[in-house]
Amino acid sequence: MSPHALGNDTLLHELEQLHRTRHETFLYGSEEALKRHTLRTGQLEAEYLHRFPGRQVTAARTRAGARAREAAARVESLPE
Template sequence: MTTGVLPQDLPDADLFRELNSLYETRQDTLRHGSDAALAHHNQRLVDLEVEYLRRYPSREVDPARLR
């Protein structure tokens, strides 16, 4: 189930805004959201991150970054 604009239809600025919004609300959703809200949050985050990786396959990767 997808609600909102499909990730592939978002301009870059909106994709980044959506990702930032989800990152900012992650802990609150994890701690206080219903199971359905958490499942939706998880799926939306995955969908947006997959789209980010599709657009930026050569992103700058720090080999020393382990976490």
Template sequence: MTMGIDPAELTEDDMLRELRHLHATRTDTLLHGSGDALANHTMRTEELEQEYLRRHPERDIDPGRLRDGARRR
């Protein structure tokens, strides 16, 4: 069940704006939102993240974000 526009129908800019907003509001939702609000937030984030990955299967991966990179830090 989508709680908004189907992510596949969003423009790239709209999708990224929604993702940024969801990531910015995650902690507040976790700490102060109802169980339903948290579940909806989680579901929408997952929908948008999956759409991003579908559109960008060859996205750049920062070597520092990999296990070996983390060990070197």
């Protein structure tokens, strides 16, 4: 089914299912299964981003947030 035709709840459910099964498909799926999985994931993610361009982004999931975490870890590891 086209991602455009899915309701919001169904779109989110399908994305969750694909993200949950990605690792197993990558490790154990056939080349064709991996190609289909990658294609479908891209289609659904693109549709999600199209519908929700202003989605909330957690600061910790940005580059700046990652750098702040790394800096805090370095400070914590310094001898007192």
